[in-house]
Amino acid sequence: MPFWAYMLRCADGTYYVGHSDDIERRFAQHQTGSMRGYTSSRRPVELVWSEVFEEREQAKAAELRVKDWSRAKKEALIAGDADRLLRFSKPPSERNTAGLADARQAPSLRSGKRVWKLPPPPRAERGALSSEARSHTPGVSPPPAIVLVRPQLAENIGKAARAMLNFGLTDLRLVSPRDGWPNPDAGPAAAGADEVISGARVFDTVAEAVADRAHVFATTVRRRGVVKPVVDAAQAAHAMRSETGGSAVLFGPERAGLETDDVALARTILTVPVNPEFGSLNLAPAVILVAYEWSKGAALAQPPKTELAPPAPHDELEGLVQQIDAALDNAGFYFPPDKVQTTKRAVRSILTKPGWNTHEVRTMRGIVAALVNPRPKSS
Numbered sequence: 001m002p003f004w005a006y007m008l009r010c011a012d013g014t015y016y017v018g019h020s021d022d023i024e025r026r027f028a029q030h031q032t033g034s035m036r037g038y039t040s041s042r043r044p045v046e047l048v049w050s051e052v053f054e055e056r057e058q059a060k061a062a063e064l065r066v067k068d069w070s071r072a073k074k075e076a077l078i079a080g081d082a083d084r085l086l087r088f089s090k091p092p093s094e095r096n097t098a099g100l101a102d103a104r105q106a107p108s109l110r111s112g113k114r115v116w117k118l119p120p121p122p123r124a125e126r127g128a129l130s131s132e133a134r135s136h137t138p139g140v141s142p143p144p145a146i147v148l149v150r151p152q153l154a155e156n157i158g159k160a161a162r163a164m165l166n167f168g169l170t171d172l173r174l175v176s177p178r179d180g181w182p183n184p185d186a187g188p189a190a191a192g193a194d195e196v197i198s199g200a201r202v203f204d205t206v207a208e209a210v211a212d213r214a215h216v217f218a219t220t221v222r223r224r225g226v227v228k229p230v231v232d233a234a235q236a237a238h239a240m241r242s243e244t245g246g247s248a249v250l251f252g253p254e255r256a257g258l259e260t261d262d263v264a265l266a267r268t269i270l271t272v273p274v275n276p277e278f279g280s281l282n283l284a285p286a287v288i289l290v291a292y293e294w295s296k297g298a299a300l301a302q303p304p305k306t307e308l309a310p311p312a313p314h315d316e317l318e319g320l321v322q323q324i325d326a327a328l329d330n331a332g333f334y335f336p337p338d339k340v341q342t343t344k345r346a347v348r349s350i351l352t353k354p355g356w357n358t359h360e361v362r363t364m365r366g367i368v369a370a371l372v373n374p375r376p377k378s379s
Helices: 023-032 056-067 071-079 082-089 092-097 100-105 154-166 186-190 194-199 233-242 260-264 283-295 314-330 337-352 358-372
Strands: 003-009 015-020 046-053 109-111 114-116 145-149 172-175 201-203 215-219 247-251 268-270
Touching: 003 023, 003 056, 003 071, 015 023, 015 056, 015 071, 023 046, 046 056, 046 071, 056 194, 071 082, 145 154, 145 283, 154 172, 154 186, 154 194, 154 283, 172 194, 186 194, 215 233, 215 283, 233 247, 233 268, 233 283, 247 283, 314 337, 314 358
Parallel strands: 145 172, 145 247, 172 201, 215 247, 215 268
Antiparallel strands: 003 015, 003 046, 109 114
16 A cells, blocks of 8 residues: 655645555645645645655655745755755755765666656754744734653653643754654654644754744743742743743643753743642653643634523423422421421422423423332333
8 A cells, every 4th residue: 555755735835744555545635625734724835845654654654844944945845856855954054065976876766667866954943933833913922832841751752742732832942852752652642632742842052943933931840049030820821822922832841840050941830739748740740731721812713612401490390399399208308297388398498409391391200200100110
């Protein structure tokens, strides 16, 4: 079964990279906007590059590599210019010496009938912010970037990605993840948040990860000797939505949280009230707190509201009360005699509290009728 890695050029000039086992169906989903995510608000889209592979993992690996490339390198791939592709794969100091002879000697990545090298990205390019990452509508602040600083477990990265997508966030940035990236252990924990996982970018330093953002929040319950404004999650969310320039939220490693130097890079400390005797939060719940507060100002889908039936008219409810009263009296429930009125009042109070609608009243009356006059069980 064939699998494709592909690249789309969006209406705003940015590029989207993905993979699929049915490229025609997937492209149609992007074109119609039925596939939610990056391309749905950037249509129409144009298929500008694709490669076919024998295994899904090969296609996914190609997607992840191309996704992290610079704009110039992506356009060299689209043009099929092996010389330019190799040149942009080298460090800037070596680019002028890159020639066609080097391109012919480069090892290959087999793709269908065509053999073409997808060069490994140099270290300096891994976290380079592409032009599409830097661009957003002037005057409108983009959704915040979630920056996981030196995360230790891939499962926690996956859970954080799931929490992000639950509340409409997709920009995940990783600073020196302990076990490297990509990491297959993140996928199952993400539980379907593939667009966040596949779009995650890796950076060597916190400064590089937040270079394109004007407002940086450091999540911590301790001040760590750094004097900065302190806000809670709701106040931070308001600032993220109202202030232009974009924002990023730093989350520290699972064991000890952000270091003082990490916090020093932020403009504001973001904290929440927690038990002073047990103040550490797991990574994913911490992301949820911030993402949920931000989502309150976003147009996210919510479960449809169902109109409740109005309470039943009093005469219908009174019929139920009288029916139950008679059944209880017949069963000898009202005892002793001097407590009859008090007990009846208590029963009436219980029955009138719920605000039953007409259907519920009828159901209750059917229950009482069945208890008073049970039908013979069928054999």
